[in-house]
Amino acid sequence: MLNVFNLVLPFFGLIFLGFFVARINRQPLEALGWMNTFIIYVALPALFFQILSKTPVAELTQWAFIIGCTASTFCIFLVMFLIAFVRTRKIDESTIQGLAAAYGNIGYMGPALAILAFGAPAAVPVALIFCFDNTLHFVMAPLMMALSGNDKRSARDLASGVLRKIFFHPFIIATILGVAAALVGFQPPVALERLIDLLAKAAAPCALFAMGATLALRPLKRIPKELYLIVPLKLLFQPLLIFCILSLAGDFPPVWISTAMLMAALPTATNVFVIAHQYGVWVERASSSILATTLFSIVTLTLWLYVMTHGLIR
Template identity: 65%
Template sequence: MASVFGLVLPFFGLIALGFVTARVTRQPLEALGWMNTFIIYVALPALFFNLLAKTPVEELTQWRFIVGTTLSTFAVFALMFVIGIFRTRGRVDESTVMGLAGAYGNIGYMGPGLALLAFGEAAVVPVALVFCFDNTLHFVIAPLMMALADDSPDRPPAWKLALDVAGRILLHPFILATIVGITAAIAGFRPPAAAQTLLDYLAGAAAPCALFAMGVTLALRPLRRIPAETAFIVPIKLIVHPVIAYVLVSYIGDFPPVWVYSAMLLAALPSATNVFVIAQQYGVWVERASAMVLLTTVGSVATVTLLLYLMTNSILPPDLF
C-alpha cells in the first residue's frame, strides 16, 4: 500500500498545491489563461507526439479495444442521461450535462500522467486510443444533444452543426498531435536531436502544469451547495464507469494487463473540467457542473488509490473472463 500512496500522493499533491496557492494568492481565474494555453496547445501535444512516435504501428490498430472503451463511456453517458431525463422531467440540455458529468473523465489533464506513473510507457497506446475516441464521442454528443434541445427558430442548420462538430474533432490540439505522432510512427520519422530535446522539456512539464492548473481551477470555483444529483453522478463516474469498462474490455478482447488496467484507470478518473466549460458555453447546469468536477475529484483520491492498489498488487485479475 505504501508504494501506491507514494504514487498517488505526489499526483494529487500537485492538485492540492494548485488549490492552496490559488486560495492564498487570490489571483483571478483569468490569470490562468496562459497556463492553460501552454498545457493544451504545447505541453500535452508534445507529450502525446513523443510517446506515439515511438510506438509500433501494429499496436495502434486495436479496434476491439477502441470499441470496448468507447462503448463503455457511451453506456455510462446514456445511463446518466436517462436518470437526468426522469429527474428534470424531460430537459434534454440539463440531462446532457449530467450525462457528460457521469461519463466524461479528466483523461486529458490527469490520464497520461497517472497512467504513465502507474504502468510505464506500456500504457502509452491504450491511453492515447481512449483519449482520442472518448473525446471524439464527447465532441459529437455535446453539440448534437444541445441542438436537439434547442427549439428556437434561429438555431443553426444541420450542415453547420456537422461542420462545427468536425472542426472540434479534427482541430483539437491533442487529436492533431496524436495524428502527427501516429504518422511519424508509420513513417519511422525521428526529430533532430535539438527538436527532440525541446519536445522532452515540454512533455516533462505537461503533467505537473496540468495538475497544478486543475487545482487552481477548483479553488476559484467554490462549492456553494451540494447538488442532489451528487448521489447519482459521483458513484456512476468513480465506480460504475470503471466496472463497465472492465467488463466490456475483458469480454471483447484478449488484451495485455496494462491495456485493461489503463482502460479502467481512465474510466475511474473524475469529471473533466470541460464538463463545466460545456455547461457554461450553453448556459445550462453551470453551478452544479462545477460542483460535480470538485466532488468527483475529491472522491477520486480514495477510489483511484484503491483501484491502483488492487491493480498493482495483482488482486484484480487483468481479464475478468
C-alpha cells in the same frame, strides 16, 4: 500499499498546491489563461506526439479495444442521461449530467498517472482512449444541445463545428502527427527531440496545478442531489463496466485493461464545466460535480491502483 500512496499523493499534492496557492494569492480565474494555453496547445500535445511517434503501428489498430472502451463510456453517459431526463424532462440539463458521469479527466490526469503506474506500455491505450472518448464527447454535446433547442445552428453549421473540434483540437492533431511519425519512422533532430521532451515533462505538473487553481476559483456553491449518482457512476461503476466489456471483447494485455480502468476511474473533466458554461446550463452544479469527484477520487483512485497493481483483478 505504500507504493500506491507514493504514486497517487504527488498527483493530488500538485492539485492541492494549485488550490492552496489560488486561495492565498487571489488572482482572478482569467489569470490562468496563458497557463491553460500552454498546457492545451503545447505541453500535452508534445506528450502525445512523443508517446505515439515511438509506438509500433500495429498497436494503434486495436479496434475491439477502442470500441469496448468507447461503448462503456457511452453506456455510463446514457444511464445518467436517462435518469436525469426522467426527473427533469430537459435534454440540455440531462446531457451535462450525463457528461459529468462519463467524461473523465483523461487529458490532464490520465497520461502521466497511467504511465507512472504501469510504465511505457500504457501509452498506447491512453492515446487511443483519449482520441476516441474525446471524439464521442465532441459529437454528443452539440448534437444533444441541438436536439434540446439550446444550440440554434443549422445542421450544416453544427456538423462543421463538430468536425472542427475533432480535427483541429491540439491533442488530436498531435495524435495524428505522432501516428504519421510512427508510420514513416521519423526521428526528430536532437535539439527538437530535447524540446519535445522538456515540454512533455512539463505537461502533468502544469495541468494538475492549473486544475487545483481552477477548483479553488470555482468554489462549491451548490451541491446537486444528482451527485449521489454521478460520484459512484464515475468513480466506481465506469471502471467496473469497462473491465467487464474488455474481458468479453478480446484477449488484451493486462496493462491495457488496467490502463482503461484507471482512465475510466478518473474524476470528471473540467471540460464539463466549459460545455455547461458554453450553453448556460447546469453551470454551478457542473463545477460542484468536478470538485466532488476530484475529492472522492483521492480515495477511489488509491483503491483502484492498489487492486490493479497487486493483481487482485485480471
